[in-house]
Amino acid sequence: MDTQSVANEVIKSTREKQAFSIIALIRNEYFLYLVSSAAFVLLWHWVAKEQILGKSLATPYDVVKELGRLMTIKLAGKNLFGHAWASTQRILIGFSLAAVVAIPLGLFMALNRTVNAIVKPVFDLFKPMPPIAWISIAILWFGIGEPSKVFIIVIGTFVPCLLNSYNGIRLIEPELYDVIRSLGGNRRHEILQVSFPAAFPAIFAGLQISLSIAWTCVLAAELVSARSGLGWIIVQGMKLTKPELVIGGMLIIALVAWLTTLLVSGLERVLCPWKRHIEGL
Amino acid sequence: MAYEEVKVQTPLYLKILPVLSICAFFGSWEFIVKTGIVPSTMLAAPSEVIKLFIVKLTDPNPDGAVLSQHAWISLKEAGIGYLLSLLVGLPLGLTMGWFTTVRGLFRPVFELIRPIPPIAWIPLCIFWFGIGLWGKVFIIWIAGIVPCVINAWVGVGMTNPTLIQMARTYGASDWQIFTKICVPSALPMVFGALQIALAYCWTNLVGAELLAADQGLGFLISMGRRLALPQMVVLGMVTVGIGGAVIGVLIDAVEKRLLAGIRR
């Protein structure tokens, strides 16, 4: 079920019967999207033009122009795509490292009480600590190069990856194991045929959460110290007092972060075609 | 009778292992620093951290404030930003879930802001507000508003359509249905949002303070790095962690209270 629209189903069906009118138009969602987008851009333009916030806001036009410029010229040896890729690359590395360790560990903890009794208390110590708080320690340990950025991302994405694979297994209906056992399967079959596939959607949910945390982490790390990446672009904009560079950087971050989210949900759709109908989302 | 009280024990080793594991963790931490396996310029032993904690309770040097003041500043920023984000985010999300007009007007902007990590706003915040209180409040506000809107919106969307239909047959207006049916049935999701938003606010607060602050726990951490005092870094991290845990427990308790009042 499409959760967002259920509550409005009733409204929509009554509305469909109405003839075309101005009222129907201003109540049309897509028309309103258009109006509000336009209004937003115009307002933004006006505020920037009249310098209501001082010189610290650039007009949309300036931002687009700046983005166009960044695509062609090189800043610190990389053009815009280079910097976007630098950030994405850090995320991919840190993210995969964390996933490779945390997901199996979470599965183990859920499947084995002894492992759980050993790992869970230490994990619970680290859990409430915001990953960004690790930046200083990371710099002390690894300097300001790539490893410290990857480290932050690993720390940040580790928690949701582990928690979700752990809970994914613990929330499995125990009778599903009975099915395997009554069909003649053993403990190994229970784990391979039920635990893993049934935890899959939860693991993917964990990956999505991790991904947004990873973007926060990589930006924080790049804002503190970096020579490339989208965070660095923003910092450049700040240092040079060029709001168009800052806002352009933010827009590109939004775009790339959104694209990576799409990538993960696309992967999920391919890997578990049965999922979206079950969770109702 | 069919029901009887009995005592069942969890195996002893499952009770001891967690304690052992925590002890082993702190023990080996102390050990690797004290024996110099990890140089003391990179990591501080737990005992050092406790020592510094006691000192920082009263001594504002070298970072300009005692620990409680840093903590208070952070709490204040997080609290104001969080409350503001609830104040704006929840009504916005709830109305976006029910009124097409509201959704049509706000969704494009919301979708634009949603994927931007809140700390990416830091440079703009510094332009607009400087590095004082309100810049950080703004970042936390942005951080908290996204989960609030999403959860309230989805919560309204999960209202049982039969209830809405029923209300319609009784002649209820859109507004009445919204306040009497949609909002109550969205409450569980809204409470979920309170928690998610708070955790998210706390994370981003630390980020904001690391980058732009002259007081606060995040500032303490980054001063620790600049002064090459690992025990100060760890002290800041631990305080932030404890703060996060305490807030989580509090919200949990409040949520249980409130939800218990609503459901049965």
Added chain:
Amino acid sequence: MEKQKNVHNKIVCTDIGKTFIQKGTQQVHVLEKISLEVHDNEFLVILGPGQCGKSTLLRIIAGLETPTEGQAFLDGKLITGPGPDRGLVFQSYMLFAWRTVMGNVEMGPKLNGLPKKECREIAKHYIDLVGLQGFEKHYPHQLSGGMKQRVGIARAYANKPQVMLLDEPFGQLDAQTRLFMEKETERIWQTEKRTVVFVTNNIDEALILGDRIATMTGKLPGKMGPVYKVDFERPREPTDMEFLKLRHQITEASELVL
């Protein structure tokens, strides 16, 4: 009388008792002194109200629970654990959501190490038997309740068990589908005879399907009530004279117990 002496007892339960521990501290006495015999190739129905321990009894026979008192035997051998000789069908279907109909049905043969091609053939055969041909590639969420339970039945059958154990398999279906599925069950059973233990709380279902009906009494701990022989001809109709007479008799008796 003469005929009865020759029947072979497939399953024998002797004075089974079961006590659960709930929430770590509470002991619940669920079954008390349950004795039961199930004959070879017989369709035995266990009839009882909700929460009287029917599922628990069935799970003990399946080997998924161990009784705290007494024993259960299959072919004279003590039941110590689950095995492919007993197939279980669950009230809430319990299909593998991540597998297609085919994947679900061929699970049993696969777990028992049969070659891939053979698994396919067996699964295909039973999918056809339960009338799901054409739905092999569907996922469970694409099926209706009745179809889901057909998959559940085919999955249990595909393992070629000697005994089928069904736990209120049609409890979640609407009355119409339920009646239809009962007819189907009868047809499937007559095509491939097995010993069947069928748990239900619906007296009409019991009378349509059972060779014998073993009743259980309500309230915990559940105890065995009288056993009725249903010896009128199949297919039975709920409007037959004999049907109504036996129905009346069972209702009277169980009301006395309650």
